[in-house]
Amino acid sequence: MGLDLKDILKLYRDPILARRIVDKIWEYSKKVDKVMIMHVCGTHEWTITHYGIRSLLPDNIEVRAGPGCPVCILPAQDIDSIIKLALDEDLTVLSYGDVSRAKGGSGYSLEDSKALGFDLKIVYSIQDAYEIALSNKDRKFIFFGVGFDTTAPSTAYMILKGVPDNLIFLSSYRYVPPSIGYIIQAEDIMVDGIINPGHSSTVTGMAPYRKYFESKPIPMVFSGFEPIDVLISIYMILRQIISGEYRMENEYSRSVTWDGNVKAMNTLFKVFKLLDGLWRGIGVIDGSGFEFKDEFRNINARYLYDLEYPNKDSHMPSGCRCADIIKGKITPIECPLYMKMCRPDKPIGPCMVSIEGTCRIWAEHMILSKAGET
């Protein structure tokens, strides 16, 4: 093709095209009442925030973050468990960078608790974890498996390939499609359209979403992560709402297919089984938690050390209505804690803790829109 990666990315960040799409979104916004579009992906939120997409949208088009960041929905119990285990058993914890900052039930993250005396190493990938374990045979390591169906296949792959015997795992991986099902099947759902997660869907494919879509059709667009991708996806959802014909549409056709990455999915299910999974701030979602199959007990820290499998959100602060906010039932200002006890500088619920949380975004975005009016 002769086009460099940089040039391709430039096409998807083109300010003139962005302006044209935004104009069209404004035009369409006049034909609809209030529209709430939910995305369920930390990286979509990053794109939306980083490029200031909300500041370009009309007031009646809201884009809200759903339960889409593995770090935010990571059960507090698992964070506490791994900290305690690392201290008791003198393990070095290998963790992704953002995971190391997620707060446990006691309000402390891996990064905070490191000061108590265990070793924490940040890794970019499972292979980096593997290499560290291999070259430090005198130490014992635990890899904190956090992420979605996007991330878990790499762990499954390495485990099948064989890992050094000084490396064990704790799985807090979650399966995304049931969480979308949970959102759209909720009786009191207020969401008018969903931006589906492009990279998770790259692995799972669009197919697992069909049953949820058919059970309750709602505009659903599988979206890429450049600003133009997100703007087009918002446009596509509005187009569906106006035409009244709801579909599963694929904006991210350069990466997402109907069947997804079959090899990755097969690898994933060779190592993991699905249990009901706890999503912090939301509750238990059926068939959404990846746990190691029995034949992998020898590397499964949960089995080896009899760690609790999180099944209830015992650490949710009282009064916090994060779950309702994530479902789109209420806006942050309807939560009694919002901007009173719970603020960006003193967060209580996961929606305020994470920079991708809806409350956090509201808190910061409202300041910005006020600034825009003056």
Next chain:
Amino acid sequence: MCLGYPGKIIEINGDYAKVDFGGGVIKDNIIISLVDAKVGEYVIVHAGYAIQVLDEEEAIETIKLWREYFEKAGDI
């Protein structure tokens, strides 16, 4: 949910590939076994493994179509 970034495969050694993320930023232990990719192709990399081959032609073709679409839409 998941950060993914495109890079070009510049070498494959068994299960691993050397991937250039642009400007000569190279990571040499990207797991390549879960996709069918060749040297010279773009892959989307998440947490150190290639989750999919990026369809370069599709990427350029779709953005071209959208551009034409919104140019026309603007004229109306």
Next chain:
Amino acid sequence: MMDPDVVKMVHGAGGVEMQKFIKNYILKYLSGSGAEVPLEFLDDSSVYNGVVLKSDTYTVKPIFFPGSDIGRLAVAGSVNDMLMIGAEPKALAMGLVIEEGFPFNDLERILESVSKTASEAGVYVITGDTKVVEKGALDKIIINMSGIGFRHRYLDHNIGVVAKYRGGVDFRWLLDRNIRPGDKIILTGYIGDHAIALLSVREGVGFKIDIESDASPLNEIVDKALEVGGVVAMKDPTRGGLANLLNEWSDKSGYGIKIYEDKIPIRDEVRAACGYLGLDPLELGNEGKAVIAVVGEKAEEVLDAIRGTELGRHAEIIGEVTDEYKFVVMETVIGGRRIVPQPIGDPVPRIC
């Protein structure tokens, strides 16, 4: 579980938590000196009886990294902090804390680098101290580099120019609080080089990249800028990067800052590394860059002078001070606007 109410890595990471830590602990016991520029201003250096004083301690892993090392970092860092408030650095005091078993070879490499960088910056190390601690008590070596400097030869001229355009000034040094609406913000070159060079050799994250740390003394840039005149504040975007620096300026002055994404100089390779690791270039540390606020009328002239220097070739005006709001806002490449928050800790690679 024991409550980790102890000092954590984040308290030294240059973001929100570190500022809270300094206010709640350091200033609680150590403020009230009455110095001309006292500790509680939390500027890059302090001033007592016309003497500019600075202390900075360096710990970096690894100690040798692409383009630089802990010795160069220590000299450049301390010298730059003195330059930034409008001083000419004159002399340094070096404290070495060395781990038992540290190779003499490495020590010599570091000292040679200290000497070379000091001569670039026109300063000498004139006093110091060495301690050796037991193996394991620290990781290899820690360097404290303190320094003194005096009022820059062009500082009065520079402030005179500011006074001409502002109709008077109420400051004698280039402090964070000085910025006012209408000032333009100059960044002296590419951001992120240092942090990315360092990250590229870190265990667990490492990658190949052809980039070097930018650690350098900024004497020439400062000399040229002050010679033109009109500079109201200067600061080097080290830990916490540009995002932290601009938020500090905004907090201390009570004004907002608007920056333009497409004006910020960032190398393609730094952009690519940030892309795949999920980092924000604005939060990356630099060791050879300055951010300079200049009265609007003199901004282009100061920019030209900076561009005439070796280290300032890629300088750009990246934004301006505004009274529209009281925080930092970036106009993005697609025409949106976003708040640039103060970073919480060191940037880490993310999966989501």
